[in-house]
Amino acid sequence: MNAVTFGALVRRWRDRLDPADAGFTRTAKSRAPGLRREELAGLAGLSVEYVLRLEQGRATNPSTQVVAAITRALQLRRPERDQLFRAAGLLPPQDGMVDHHVPPGVQRLAARLGDVPIGIFAADWSLVWWNQMWNALHGDPSVIPQPERTIVHMLFGTGPAAAYLRPLRSTAGPEAFASTIVADLREVSERYPADARLAALVAGFRQSSPEFERLWATAGPSPLISDEKTVTHPEVGDVTVDCDVLTVPGADLRIVTYTAAAGSPDADKLDWLRVTAGQSYGPVARTN
Template sequence: MAVSPSGFGPLLRAWRDRLSPADAGFTATPGRRALGLRREEVAQLAGLSVEYVLRLEQGRARNPSAQVVGALARALQLSRGERDQLYRSAGLLPPRDGTVDTHVPPGVQRLVARLGDVPIGVFAADWTLVWWNPLWSALVGDAALLPVAERNLARALFGDGIARAAMLDISSERGQDAFEASIVADLKDAVARYPADAGLDALVRDLMATSETFARHWATRTAAVQHATDRKTVRHPVVGDILLDCDVLLVPGADLRMVTYTAATGTADADRLDLLRVGGVGASRA
């Protein structure tokens, strides 16, 4: 079904105009004329080209994919109802109940944008990265450079594609085997709760076929501890090794995990994290 110029484009423009740059993680500079987000900022947040966003707004680009619409909905911090309206205006069915939800509530996005001194990544139940802030990119790499399908922690750990090649060397204090087992345990839990999710089923099948380690963890009958608090060493190519506390926070009312990295004030690790923060890279993205 084609996109109606009187539907998708006007919605995109109206919701872009109403979103505060500060709430999206941008600094409003003096003399800024746009009250809301600029097109290039929406494009940056959604991982799209500015030209494509312009063509969508003007109705010259038709039939955007579900991935594109979902990325725009997150970039514009839409409510669930508004997200569904955007999908329908694009001639698409909104995400069904009973599938892994990648919707990030606006309040969570504002929180991630404003906590600029803490690296934060927001993950769906299948460990797909759906939102992150600039310091997260500076610490572990900019996920916007990866195809959407590769922005998944399980693919980075066990796959043989771009995600694995791009993953930094990060070691867990609990040991790599325990960390890998905890991610597989989370996926098992997700499969039990979302048996109709085709994407999750495809993820598990792919990893079963390509990774003996994943298959071994999946086959074990011993209950593994799901991924939560840990201490990790990030071997960063610019500032060197950084030992950080890694905490996984659940978002009430949404099946999302917020992963944070912090270091104690006054430590060499905190200083290295500050170096990354001062350097800065990009804005939070979807």
């Protein structure tokens, strides 16, 4: 690892990122342009001390997950992302693999929709970006160990991932959500046959989960469509929302949003969650 180059790149790109583009409110007390070190640490899911050590070249050999988290937090474009990976002594993500990179424009758009619960998923249904309203509605995904932060683990796994998912009902039926995810994952597996991590994810659940195996064996074309879901929240009770899945052409991402009609009781519940979510602290993004 070229620690000096890595740290210099992180500092340079942190200084150029407008806090507003990351969902933070610029105040008169802001000492300098750019993202504060504390804000970068929060977005990347790292400690402030560790970010400082990286920038000063005192921390070496950051993991792939750490570098990926920093690239997303800094909203780097692909050439810059690859440059940061190489500065860390790592190979950039290769073609033919599921890409967890969230383009800067997508992050800016999501950051400006802070009143809407938003989660951004990679093609393998790994959760790679979410905001405070997602936390408020569903709970903080950072409690889930990084390798298990996927919808597949939430639906078919055990442990923290399964415990994270709050009771969720769909108007399409009790099995509709799970069958749609499995059908989409099967299609994704056909598009990324060289992705070893994706193959291991599928093989592991086909062996460990009879329900996953049954749905996998019967999966047919199942396009991702809008749905009405009811989330049982521990503080406000049932919240019925429209769930829409938006795709990003060229990035193979899924942007999941939850909205309620203005003036409805469910919109009032989301408003209450928004007030208590601490939106002034900005969005939350973690590596997965």
